[in-house]
Amino acid sequence: MSASLKIGLGIIGFGTVGQGVWKHLSASKRDMEVRMGVKIELIGVCVRDPKKKRAVSIPKTKITTNPHEIIDDPRVNIVCELVGGTTLARDITLHALRQGKVVISANKALICEHGAEVFDAVSKFGGQYFFEASVAGGIPIIKSLREGLVANRFSQIVGIINGTCNYLLTRMEKEGLPYETVLKDARRLGYVEADESLDLDGIDAYHKAVILAFLAHGKWVPRKNTLVEGIRAVTLEDIHRAHEFGYKIKHLAVIRRNFGKGLMTLGVYPALIPLDSVLARVDDVYNGISLTGDVVGTTILVGRGAGQDATASAVIGDIVDAIRTLKGASFKFLTKADLDSYTSMGRTVRMAKMDEINSRFYLRFDISDTHGVLAKIHQAFADEKISIARGIQYEHPGTGRGTVTFSTHPTTEAAMERALRRLKRIKTVLEAPLVLRIFNPEN
Amino acid sequence: MSASLKIGLGIIGFGTVGQGVWKHLSASKRDMEVRMGVKIELIGVCVRDPKKKRAVSIPKTKITTNPHEIIDDPRVNIVCELVGGTTLARDITLHALRQGKVVISANKALICEHGAEVFDAVSKFGGQYFFEASVAGGIPIIKSLREGLVANRFSQIVGIINGTCNYLLTRMEKEGLPYETVLKDARRLGYVEADESLDLDGIDAYHKAVILAFLAHGKWVPRKNTLVEGIRAVTLEDIHRAHEFGYKIKHLAVIRRNFGKGLMTLGVYPALIPLDSVLARVDDVYNGISLTGDVVGTTILVGRGAGQDATASAVIGDIVDAIRTLKGASFKFLTKADLDSYTSMGRTVRMAKMDEINSRFYLRFDISDTHGVLAKIHQAFADEKISIARGIQYEHPGTGRGTVTFSTHPTTEAAMERALRRLKRIKTVLEAPLVLRIFNPEN
Numbered sequence: 050m051s052a053s054l055k056i057g058l059g060i061i062g063f064g065t066v067g068q069g070v071w072k073h074l075s076a077s078k079r080d081m082e083v084r085m086g087v088k089i090e091l092i093g094v095c096v097r098d099p100k101k102k103r104a105v106s107i108p109k110t111k112i113t114t115n116p117h118e119i120i121d122d123p124r125v126n127i128v129c130e131l132v133g134g135t136t137l138a139r140d141i142t143l144h145a146l147r148q149g150k151v152v153i154s155a156n157k158a159l160i161c162e163h164g165a166e167v168f169d170a171v172s173k174f175g176g177q178y179f180f181e182a183s184v185a186g187g188i189p190i191i192k193s194l195r196e197g198l199v200a201n202r203f204s205q206i207v208g209i210i211n212g213t214c215n216y217l218l219t220r221m222e223k224e225g226l227p228y229e230t231v232l233k234d235a236r237r238l239g240y241v242e243a244d245e246s247l248d249l250d251g252i253d254a255y256h257k258a259v260i261l262a263f264l265a266h267g268k269w270v271p272r273k274n275t276l277v278e279g280i281r282a283v284t285l286e287d288i289h290r291a292h293e294f295g296y297k298i299k300h301l302a303v304i305r306r307n308f309g310k311g312l313m314t315l316g317v318y319p320a321l322i323p324l325d326s327v328l329a330r331v332d333d334v335y336n337g338i339s340l341t342g343d344v345v346g347t348t349i350l351v352g353r354g355a356g357q358d359a360t361a362s363a364v365i366g367d368i369v370d371a372i373r374t375l376k377g378a379s380f381k382f383l384t385k386a387d388l389d390s391y392t393s394m395g396r397t398v399r400m401a402k403m404d405e406i407n408s409r410f411y412l413r414f415d416i417s418d419t420h421g422v423l424a425k426i427h428q429a430f431a432d433e434k435i436s437i438a439r440g441i442q443y444e445h446p447g448t449g450r451g452t453v454t455f456s457t458h459p460t461t462e463a464a465m466e467r468a469l470r471r472l473k474r475i476k477t478v479l480e481a482p483l484v485l486r487i488f489n490p491e492n
Numbered sequence: 493m494s495a496s497l498k499i500g501l502g503i504i505g506f507g508t509v510g511q512g513v514w515k516h517l518s519a520s521k522r523d524m525e526v527r528m529g530v531k532i533e534l535i536g537v538c539v540r541d542p543k544k545k546r547a548v549s550i551p552k553t554k555i556t557t558n559p560h561e562i563i564d565d566p567r568v569n570i571v572c573e574l575v576g577g578t579t580l581a582r583d584i585t586l587h588a589l590r591q592g593k594v595v596i597s598a599n600k601a602l603i604c605e606h607g608a609e610v611f612d613a614v615s616k617f618g619g620q621y622f623f624e625a626s627v628a629g630g631i632p633i634i635k636s637l638r639e640g641l642v643a644n645r646f647s648q649i650v651g652i653i654n655g656t657c658n659y660l661l662t663r664m665e666k667e668g669l670p671y672e673t674v675l676k677d678a679r680r681l682g683y684v685e686a687d688e689s690l691d692l693d694g695i696d697a698y699h700k701a702v703i704l705a706f707l708a709h710g711k712w713v714p715r716k717n718t719l720v721e722g723i724r725a726v727t728l729e730d731i732h733r734a735h736e737f738g739y740k741i742k743h744l745a746v747i748r749r750n751f752g753k754g755l756m757t758l759g760v761y762p763a764l765i766p767l768d769s770v771l772a773r774v775d776d777v778y779n780g781i782s783l784t785g786d787v788v789g790t791t792i793l794v795g796r797g798a799g800q801d802a803t804a805s806a807v808i809g810d811i812v813d814a815i816r817t818l819k820g821a822s823f824k825f826l827t828k829a830d831l832d833s834y835t836s837m838g839r840t841v842r843m844a845k846m847d848e849i850n851s852r853f854y855l856r857f858d859i860s861d862t863h864g865v866l867a868k869i870h871q872a873f874a875d876e877k878i879s880i881a882r883g884i885q886y887e888h889p890g891t892g893r894g895t896v897t898f899s900t901h902p903t904t905e906a907a908m909e910r911a912l913r914r915l916k917r918i919k920t921v922l923e924a925p926l927v928l929r930i931f932n933p934e935n
Contacts, residue, residue, distance in 0.1 A: 073643055073787050081642075084833040181640065187788035189632075189640025196639075197624065197632025199524075200516055200808035327773045327794055344516050345630035345796060345805035351770055352791035362788035365643035377820040390527040 054087045056372055059119035061095040061141055062132035066155055066182070068105040069361035070129060074368065085372055093119045120145045127151045127371050129364060135159050139167075146170040146178065151371045155182035155360055161256035165269055171383040177374055178383060179367035184257040185210050185336040187359030188352040189366065194264045194340070201342025203265045206304040207490035210257045212334035212354040213240050213248040214280045214300035218319070219332040222288050222297070228281070240334065250279035251300070251317040258302035261338075262315050266306055267395030270315045274400040278318040282483050287413055290454045294411070294439055296321035296487060297329040303486075308343075312401040321411050321456075321487040327351070328490050339490045347491050404463035409438070411456050414472070414482035418444050418451040422477040426453070429471035433464040450479065456487060497530045499815055502562035504538045504584055505575035509598055509625070511548035512804035513572060517811065528815055536562040563588045570594045570814050572807060578602050582610075589613040589621065594814040598625035598803055604699035608712055614826040620817055621826060622810035627700040628653050628779040630802030631795040632809065636783070637707045644785025646708045649747040650933035653700045655777035655797040656683050656691035657723045657743035661762070662775040665731050665740070671724070683777065693722035694743070694760040701745035704781075705758050709749055710838030713758045717843040721761040725926050730856055733897045737854070737882055739764035739930060740772040746931075751786075755844040764854050764899075764930040770794070771933050782933045790934050847906035852881070854899050857915075857925035861887050861894040865920040869896070872914035876907040893922065899930060 060067050071091065078089055094107050095116045113119065120128055120141060128145040130152055132138050138159050145152050147170060154160070160167065160183055171178045181191045185208065194203075209215050213235060220231040232249075235241050247253040255277045262270050280300050291298050301320050306313040322329055327349050331337030336354030341347045353359035416422045423442065430437060436458040444451045457465075465484065472478045503510050514534065521532055537550050538559045556562065563571055563584060571588040573595055575581050581602050588595050590613060597603070603610065603626055614621045624634045628651065637646075652658050656678060663674040675692075678684050690696045698720045705713050723743050734741050744763050749756040765772055770792050774780030779797030784790045796802035859865045866885065873880060879901040887894045900908075908927070915921045 077643060080833060080837075084830050086827075086829050187641075187791055189636050189791075192635065192640045193632050196813065197635045197809045198630075198805060199812050200520060200805045325773065327770060330768065330770045330773050342805065344801050344808070346802060348630055348632075348793070348795035350791070350793050353789045358787050359789060362641060362643045362785065365787070366640045369642050370639065384529075386529050387527050390523060394523075 054376060055124070056087050056089045056126055056375060057092045057122070057124035058089060058127050058129070058368070059092050059095070059122065059125040060129045060131060061116045061119060062130065063094050063096045063103065063107070064131065065357045066360045066364070067094070067129070067131040068103060069357035070131070070364045071107070072105045073358070073361045074365055077365070081369065085369070085376070087372055087376070090124070092122055092125050095119050116141050117144070120148070120150070125150065126375055127153060127368060130154045130156060133158070135162050139163050142167055143170050146176040147174050149174045149176045151177040151179070151375065153179045153364055153367045153371060155180070155364060157183040157253070157256040157260060161259040164260070164263060168383050168388055172385045172388045177371060179371055180260070181367050182360045182363035184260050185338060185350075185352070186354045186356065187362050188336060188338065188350045188354070189363070190261070190338050190350055191264060192366070193348070193350065194261070198340065198342055198345055198348065201344045202308060203340055203342050204306055204308065205341040205490070205492070206261055206265060206338065207328065208258070208261070208302045208336065208338035209299055209328060209331050210302050210336050210338065210354060211248055211251070211254040211300055212336055213242075214254070215332065215336070216240055216334045218280060218283065218288070218298055218300060221285055225285060227285055228283070249281055251277045254300065254302045254317045258304060258315055258317055261302070262304045262313070265304065266313055266398055267390070267392060268313065268398055270400065274315070276316040276318055280319050283319050286452070287411075287483060287485070290413065290441065291321045291411065292324070293441070294321065294456050295324055297324050298485065299328060301490070306398065307401070310405075311398050312405055313398050314401045314406050319485055321485055323489050326489060326491050341492065349491065402463075403466060404461050406462040407459050408462065409457055409459050409487040410465055411454065411485040411487055412482040413452065413454040415479040416451050416453055417477040417479060418449055419477060422475070423453070425475045426472065426478065429468055429475065430457070432471060433460070433468040435460045435464055435468055497819060498567070499530050499532045499569055499818060500535045500565070500567040501532060501570050501572070501811070502535050502538070502565065502568040503572045503574060504559045504562060505573065506537050506539045506546065506550070507574065508800045509803045509807070510537070510572070510574040511546060512800035513574070513807045514550070515548045516801070516804045517808055520808070524812065528812070528819070530815055530819070533567070535565055535568050538562050559584050560587070563591070563593070568593065569818055570596060570811060573597045573599060574807075576601070578605050582606055585610055586613050589619040590617050592617045592619045594620040594622070594818065596622045596807055596810045596814060598623070598807060600626040600696070600699040600703060604702040607703070607706060611826050611831055615828045615831045620814060622814055623703070624810050625803045625806035627703055628781060628793075628795070629797045629799065630805050631779060631781065631793045631797070632806070633704070633781050633793055634707060635809070636791070636793065637704070641783065641785055641788055641791065644787045645751060646747075646783055646785050647749055647751065648784040648933070648935070649704055649708060649781065650771065651701070651704070651745045651779065651781035652742055652771060652774050653745050653779050653781065653797060654691055654694070654697040654743055655779055656685075657697070658775065658779070659683055659777045661723060661726065661731070661741060661743060664728055668728060670728055671726070692724055694720045697743065697745045697760045701747060701758055701760055704745070705747045705756070708747065709756055709841055710833070710835060711756065711841055713843065717758070719759040719761055723762050726762050729895070730854075730926060730928070733856065733884065734764045734854065735767070736884070737764065737899050738767055740767055741928065742771060744933070749841065750844070754841050755848055756841050757844045757849055762928055764928055766932050769932060769934050784935065792934065845906075846909060847904050849905040850902050851905065852900055852902050852930040853908055854897065854928040854930055855925040856895065856897045858922040859894050859896055860920040860922060861892055862920060865918070866896070868918045869915065869921065872911055872918065873900070875914060876903070876911040878903045878907055878911055
């Protein structure tokens with residue numbers, strides 16, 4: 050252990066997150082250096098536009114537009130890939146890993162889509178890859194899964210992991226404002242990604258859920274085996290109705306595993322959770338993740354999911370972990386043995402089929418306000434052996450329309466799908482129902 | 493890195509926690525061995541009574557009543573000290589550390605009272621000391637403080653860290669049962685320590701708070717500088733009244749630090765927190781800790797705080813961390829540099845005085861139901877410039893007594909102490925008020 054070990058840091062991408070990392074790291078650098086017996090040096094920063102004004106300033110000599118100048122610099126041990134996206138980011142990552150370097154990333158899309166390739170490169174070339182910031186920003190969820198809670202197998206992981214959806218649903222609920230109004234505010238505040246579909250259609254949450262599922266179960270879950278829904282269909286009406294039923298609507302990622310049957314499911318969708326659950330209290334842009342392990346029971350982590358500072362906190366935590374591994378030949382993650390272990394864990398599980406997934410459901414749809422409609426609807430449910438827990442019907446005077454909302458007792462996804470097909474054939478059912486799942490994330 | 497590195501494990505104390513550790517470790521051992529490239533062997537278990545029937549059985553040849561047979565065995569690298577208490581546990585711990593071994597502990601009393609000595613022994617002899625299980629069982633709070641959230645300085649740490657108090661308050665609140673009734677149930681369920689004062693008077697929570705304070709601020713806080721209160725004085729009446737004011741009563745450990753002024757406070761007491769805060773949802777035996785850091789903002793961790801399984805989960809997490817350090821010369825905690833860094837951090841802070849601590853307060857006390865009482869009470873507050881936010885007064889017909897409850901606007905602890913002395917001099921104030929603090933743990 051040398052007291053003067055030099056750690057060379059390169060930052061690729063100097064936007065909000067990159068600047069946050071350097072700002073906060075500069076502030077705590079000296080203390081970290083003393084504590085860990087190293088010298089941390091910023092070798093270079095790669096930007097797209099060197100002329101752009103930035104809140105955090107860097108000496109001109111350290112700025113480049115060519116990422117390879119940084120990655121290939123023999124003084125650089127740690128590369129922070131903070132460019133995002135899956136093309137340039139993939140090149141940079143693989144290029145650095147093939148040199149056995151440490152890469153630190155906040156890039157959930159890259160890991161979701163190319164995680165297998167990236168992890169293989171780590172295991173093959175002896176580098177390291179840290180990605181705490183990729184899921185739930187300031188919450189140390191990846192460290193908790195891989196380290197603190199390592200003794201556990203997780204039967205359920207439920208997360209509010211898209212802050213934008215949570216912000217929108219919270220404001221709709223608390224202020225009674227319609228979706229379109231709060232969405233405008235979210236845009237103005239910069240809470241929505243440039244490609245809005247990532248947030249609003251659940252893609253971002255799906256990316257993060259895939260990472261959690263791999264860490265918990267050793268399986269890269271392909272999109273086709275999952276249910277990915279956003280929040281566009283949720284109305285104020287649904288939020289009020291859920292409240293009456295004793296629930297709150299949250300946009301969730303849900304990873305379930307039945308160890309006895311070797312089945313798992315991964316879904317991302319708005320769902321009804323009990324008003325008195327901890328996750329129901331996780332509001333605004335906050336994230337929250339509930340983990341149910343066979344040893345520890347249910348553990349819940351709540352914190353800021355995104356933003357410059359929360360993400361910087363996670364990246365700096367990873368830098369400290371990286372320095373630890375650079376200081377000696379200690380245990381590393383994603384070695385061949387570590388990866389093989391994930392692979393063999395993943396082999397013991399398959400994605401559940403629709404008739405193997407049970408849930409309670411909430412449905413809301415408009416009907417013609419005429420006699421006999423409800424009889425037909427209830428018959429459709431009865432034919433699929435779906436039992437109704439609560440139902441509320443109300444008319445829209447003068448329109449000839451009414452709205453019905455139901456909550457069901459547990460049934461299978463397959464039975465619900467068949468019931469929905471039956472409802473579609475009823476002429477007086479005027480639209481495809483909004484379908485939300487109901488469950489308790491903290492059983 | 494040798495694929496056949498042998499890790500010898502010794503367990504001192506084979507009660508609930510010791511048995512839980514071995515039960516769950518046996519289940520996941522093979523997987524851990526493959527992943528980490530080691531061989532884990534249980535060398536011996538030290539018990540007080542070898543004849544006692546235990547749910548988890550161990551071969552007779554591995555059982556001893558002499559801890560030194562285990563500690564001194566050269567094959568033993570990791571000693572799990574699970575005996576509790578501060579005498580034998582201290583001997584065992586120091587003896588093992590002086591041989592440079594790894595000690596893993598769940599012993600909050602030992603760390604609180606002899607932490608400085610234990611940590612010094614680690615730094616001096618090159619061993620390791622892990623103690624995740626000592627605070628909030630299954631919640632990876634120590635790992636989060638030292639690793640995941642390492643980029644932060646914490647201005648506030650608020651924890652529900654005594655499960656017994658939380659269980660009692662939750663049942664009083666939810667079922668409207670008096671303290672004595674739920675305490676009987678808690679005793680029957682084994683939720684109360686043999687020395688009941690540890691739980692009911694806040695000592696256990698104080699032990700844990702001291703550990704968190706050291707990790708966050710590098711200062712071992714002596715008892716005399718703290719406010720340590722249990723929950724014996726809290727009545728159903730207070731719980732109802734708090735509800736009316738918009739709050740829930742929780743038993744909390746509160747560590748605050750003002751970085752500008754270099755001041756800190758550590759207190760353990762029942763307090764009123766907003767009904768809609770996340771910690772207000774942490775019920776029954778669950779623990780919850782809210783950490784407010786300068787980089788990450790507020791992060792909250794919730795989970796089981798005690799019990800065989802949650803504690804075993806933490807100890808096994810520590811064993812895995814210990815194996816990592818045994819595999820190479822990586823960064824270690826509690827090296828001289830690491831400890832020096834805590835010490836110098838601790839030097840920059842002093843405990844705040846009573847007139848430097850601000851709070852809002854809740855007070856409840858009985859009065860003579862005669863004219864002029866309230867005028868005198870309000871004058872006492874006014875003389876100390878304490879402003880009342882809400883007051884409720886009600887009579888107990890036929891007794892000549894009444895009860896008053898007040899909540900105040902922010903004032904200092906010193907002013908409240910003086911006001912309490914003034915109240916004491918009013919003859920129609922029939923008892924010393926119950927005084928609870930009011931604040932939002934998640935600001």
